[in-house]
Amino acid sequence: MYKNIFKDDEWKRSEHMAVRECVGYYLFTHQLMEVSGPDAGRFLDYVCPNDIASLEVGRDRYTTILNEEGEIVDDVVVMRLEEEKYWVSTLYATKIDDWFYFHSDGFDIDTCEVTEDWHMFSVQGPKSKDVLNALAANGVEDLKFFRHRPDTLAGKDVLINRGGFTGEKFGYEVYCAADDADDVQDAIDRAVKEAGGKEVTEFQVFAWTLPTEAGFYYMRDLNRTNPFEVGLEKNINWDKDFIGKEALLKIKENGPAREMVGFEVCDENQDFYIRAKQYGGPGEPVFIDSEEEEVGRVSKLVYSYVKNVNNGYILAKKDALHIGDRLKIHGYDCVITGKNWLK
Amino acid sequence: MTKKIDGRIPADSGNDAGFTQYNAVQSPWNKLMSYQDALHYASRFEAVLSAAVAQAYRIIIPDYATRASEMCKEAYGRLYYTGINYPGDDGFGIHPFMCGSYPGALIGDKGDDALLMCGRCQDFGTYRCEKELDVCDWDICGSELCRATTMSLQGQADATESRHRKGKKLDYLMVEAKGCGDRHCRIIAESREKYPAPEHELWQSFGPAVSDEYKKYTEEEDTVEESMMFREECGYRFVNGTNTETDSSNQMVNLSTAASLYLLPAIDNAVKLGYTTAENAEWIKKCVLEAAGKAMFGERYAIRACREWLGVPNSIGEDGRLLGGVIEMLLQSLVCHYEIEAFNKDEVIYVINRGDLAITGTQSLCEAHLYMWQGMVKTLVNAQWSVWEEDSPKGKMRIKIAKKIDKFM
Structure with a gap:
């Protein structure tokens, strides 16, 4: 009998629950592509299906980036820093850097990766607002979701963005110069611990268990899918031209072939063995009852410390699986669910 | 009956x-x-050659602990400095927030698949990683190699750690190894902060792991035989946990071998450390590799199988072209460029690009092949035939396969 790497790990549980019940912080520096110039907004509007040009200075927008087949190349947050300057926050800069370069013909823009210059600390949880109010010179009382503004923290210039990857109502991202990271982290660390919170150190918590519990994706989940299959089509601006639009219109017309659904492992045997794509590989095949046809693959399998259940996603054939369906995956009892375990 | 079409390798592979x-x-x-x-084929042939080089190394340093220790130190140091001087975080999907040495597991994961050592990552986190392999062509090279590969991974992981903000250090252990007779190879890396254990020497990197109770063991029916890049259900792509994606097309040109990466450098290092002289080390390699080559075709059925495999017509009898065919297949499989200067019943002459054959820049791998071929020709053709190097242009190895009488052979 082996232990469950999530359920039985009190270290992970305590870090996860600090965010849900109090406040947690962690280094969450992403790769940053800076796009500037007179055509920066028009360019990003072309490479992103969601509306970017209308974004006001000081605001952010989550969007996918698609290839010509309508497949998701990346999912990013675009931040409009100035009238003609944007940051694109990604974890796939190796691809996006080239992608921007090869699609920039006809646009008066400059693109460069500025990852090395910045660090970002994510402060998440119910008490994160109190922590930031105590730390930031101007406070965050009136800072609304997906808005950012410059401030000072520990005497250092920072950019504070309200947002995060946890599904928490209150969560903030503090960007600082790489050289100032030690001072900024020390200040955040002290304030978070004084508030009863802790540093979240486990990758599996800040990248997998917290986001999955809220129904968010890590880029690997979206690999070779299109927005309709993973529920990211809602904010697409169909009135503009963008890369992948033609293919996506056909998918819209015909309907997606697959869909991402949630599931939980019900089996009492905690030593279950179900492989998921998050570690690489194809993921466990999913069959319905005794039918021979494979209807999907397990994309992700982690743990909801709020609901105390192993939870994850299945990329399945459209309409093959419905909420409440019970099935066996690799011999273990599972049930199909929604994708948000915080509701 | 079923109409299912089993996975096929795409026509554009390669x-x-x-x-x-x-x-x-x-x-x-x-x-x-x-x-x-x-x-x-290239992978397994090079593993056989590597196994022979491993025997030479065993002769040079007979004591297991000493030998394993020296090999681990050499591998750790070389791969650490390679990781420092040639950082490739983006290429391995290592993100800026991945502090500590756990992202080193991503390097190992990708490297395994490229070396056809298929299996699966079972755990990947800040304090613990686990990788399980079902196949390893190097499993015939001895357990010292298993230890050294683990320490080269530790070196890469530590180099990765040094490029990020301070994080958690992991201790990489190979707790199961096919080279030791286990069903799988299993590397478990764990943080001593979370999973305390006494310190150990580099070569004692076999565990046991403190976090063994989290281990996931894949039963025989679920094991795999091919890397992701050759598997239909993986879309013929290797994709690891953070979305690094490659297909099979560049695998052949990136092949590395146990001999070139670990064993020949270990022998060079043994010479530097005074365990033997350069001349004696070369002599031992020659003896062992020639014997290994002779053993390849010692039985008649091996010769018949080889002729069948090469498509040799009945009109071709016992001459050097047989070995020539074997060598050409290998050189092409290694994407090693060569020219054919002669190919007839009396002699075969190839001019081989040394830079291509010296996989990962290990020049002595060229001579290792030559020793092996000299042994192979004695049984594949007959004892009248030899393989030797003569009149090589700069940067090339000109080898001749012909009859030769040598009273001191």
Whole structure:
């Protein structure tokens, strides 16, 4: 009998629950592509299906980036820093850097990766607002979701963005110069611990268990899918031209072939063995009852410390699986669910 | 009955490997071997050669602990400095927030798949990682190699750690090894902050792991035989946990071998440390590799199988062209450029690009092949025949396969 790497790990549980019940912080520096110039907004509007040009200075927008087949190349947050300057926050800069370069013909823009210059600390949880109010010179009382503004923290210039990857109502991202990271982290660390919170150190918590519990994706989940299959089509601006639009219109017309659904492992045997794509590989095949046809693959399998259940996603054939369906995956009892375990 | 079509290798697999006519290697008698088979063949042949080099190393340093220790230190140091000088975080999907040495597991994960050592990552986190392999062509090279590969991974992981903000250090252990007779190879890396254990020497990297109770063991029926890049259900792509994605096309040109990466450098290091002289080390390698080559075709059925495999016509009798065919198949499989200067019943002469044959820049790998071929020709053809190097232009190895009488052979 082996232990469950999530359920039985009190270290992970305590870090996860600090965010849900109090406040947690962690280094969450992403790769940053800076796009500037007179055509920066028009360019990003072309490479992103969601509306970017209308974004006001000081605001952010989550969007996918698609290839010509309508497949998701990346999912990013675009931040409009100035009238003609944007940051694109990604974890796939190796691809996006080239992608921007090869699609920039006809646009008066400059693109460069500025990852090395910045660090970002994510402060998440119910008490994160109190922590930031105590730390930031101007406070965050009136800072609304997906808005950012410059401030000072520990005497250092920072950019504070309200947002995060946890599904928490209150969560903030503090960007600082790489050289100032030690001072900024020390200040955040002290304030978070004084508030009863802790540093979240486990990758599996800040990248997998917290986001999955809220129904968010890590880029690997979206690999070779299109927005309709993973529920990211809602904010697409169909009135503009963008890369992948033609293919996506056909998918819209015909309907997606697959869909991402949630599931939980019900089996009492905690030593279950179900492989998921998050570690690489194809993921466990999913069959319905005794039918021979494979209807999907397990994309992700982690743990909801709020609901105390192993939870994850299945990329399945459209309409093959419905909420409440019970099935066996690799011999273990599972049930199909929604994708948000915080509701 | 079922109409299911089993996974097939895509026709374009190997498109960028440098072939001119087919995505296949071609014997002198036009027998084709597919890209996938060629990759497997090259991998296994080089593993056999590596196993022979490992025996030479065992002769040079007879004591296990000393030998394993020196090999681990050499591998750790070389791969640490390689990681420092040639950082490739983006290429391995290592993100800026991945502090500590756990992202080193991503390097190992990708490297395994490229070396056809298929299996699966079972855990990947800040304090613990686990990788399980079902296949390892190097499993015949001895457990010292298993230890050294683990320490090279530790070196890469520590180099990665040094490029990020302070994080958690992991201790990489190979707790199961096919080279030791286990069903799987299993590396578990764990943080001593979370899973305390006494310190150990580099070569004692076999565990046991403190976090053994989290281990996931894949039963035989769920094991795999091919890397992701050759598997239909993986879309013929290797994709690891953070979305690094490659296909099979560049695998052949990136092949590395146990001999070139670990064993020959270990012997060079043993010479530097005074365990033996350079001359004696060369002599031992020559003796062992020639014997290994002779053993390849010691039985008649091996010769018949080889002729069949190469598509040798009945009109070709016992002459050097047989070995020539074997060598050409290998050189093509290694994407090693060569020219044919002679190919007839009396002699075969190849001019081989040393830089291509010296995989990962290990020049002594060229001589290791030559020793092996000299042994092979004695049993594949007959004892009248030899293989030797003569009149090589700069940067090339000109080898001749012909009859030769040598009273001191």
